[in-house]
Amino acid sequence: MRDIGAQAAEYGGYTPHFWxxxxxxxxxxxxxxFDDVSDSTDxxxxxxxxxxxxxxxxxxxxxxxxxxxxxxxxxGDDNCPxxxxxxxxxxxxxxxGDECDDDADNDTIPNDEDNCPLKPNLAQTxxxxxxxxxxxxxxxxxxxxxDVVASAASKSSGGCSAAGTGPEQGLLLLxxxxxxxxxx
Numbered sequence: 001m002r003d004i005g006a007q008a009a010e011y012g013g014y015t016p017h018f019w020x021x022x023x024x025x026x027x028x029x030x031x032x033x034f035d036d037v038s039d040s041t042d043x044x045x046x047x048x049x050x051x052x053x054x055x056x057x058x059x060x061x062x063x064x065x066x067x068x069x070x071x072x073x074x075x076g077d078d079n080c081p082x083x084x085x086x087x088x089x090x091x092x093x094x095x096x097g098d099e100c101d102d103d104a105d106n107d108t109i110p111n112d113e114d115n116c117p118l119k120p121n122l123a124q125t126x127x128x129x130x131x132x133x134x135x136x137x138x139x140x141x142x143x144x145x146x147d148v149v150a151s152a153a154s155k156s157s158g159g160c161s162a163a164g165t166g167p168e169q170g171l172l173l174l175x176x177x178x179x180x181x182x183x184x
Contacts, residue, residue, distance in 0.1 A: 055082065091118065 010024035030038045035050040043052050044061030053062045056070030066074050079088050080097035089098045092106035102110050107120035115124050116133030125134045 056084070092120075 011080055027121065030040060031042070032039055033042065033044075033046050033048045035042065035048045036051060037052060039045050042061075043049070043054055043059060044064040046115070048063075049061045049063035054060065054065070055062055055068050056065070058065065058067075058070055062068055067078070068075055068081050069084040070104070071078065071080075071086045073079075073086070075081045075086060078097075079085070079090055079095060080100035083097070083100045085097045085099035090096065090101070091098055091104055092101070094101065094106050098104055102112075103114075104117050105109045105114065105120045107114070107122045109124065111117040111124065114133070115126055115131060116136035119136040121133045121135035126137075127134050128131065128137070130137070
């Protein structure tokens with residue numbers, strides 16, 4: 001059996017563990033999971049994990065960590081198990097948390113290409129070509145044609161000007177008077 005294990009390791013191009021070539025009975029007393037890491041420094045004792053990977057740096061190896069990203073949501077309940085997102089927000093309700101969802105509005109357009117990443121708009125229309133999709137652009141305000149307004153204001157009927165006197169003109173006269181007085 002040992003010979004077969006050694007040949008398989010050689011054929012596969014990797015260094016076999018000691019138990020493949022030496023037998024399990026010769027395992028060191030301080031490495032119960034046979035991962036070549038002493039139990040005193042093993043971040044996942046009792047479970048084989050020779051890479052000792054610990055993504056969230058909490059001292060518990062990924063192989064036995066129930067919260068890989070350290071956001072207090074257990075892996076099975078976490079909508080982004082590898083990216084911390086304590087609020088578990090999922091705007092488009094597709095089961096992927098917003099932190100790890102590359103299509104936050106679920107319209108099949110990736111966020112980095114979507115002109116309106118938080119509102120579905122498959123057509124990506126942008127009528128005013130401002131880079132903001134029509135689906136999330138503010139409603140356009142009605143444009144006022146100033147020439148038409150000026151023309152209407154200057155029309156007169158019966159010898160009276162349509163532009164009457166009001167508080168704005170009084171304020172303007174007051175300011176002109178103050179300016180002239182100050183210059184003297």
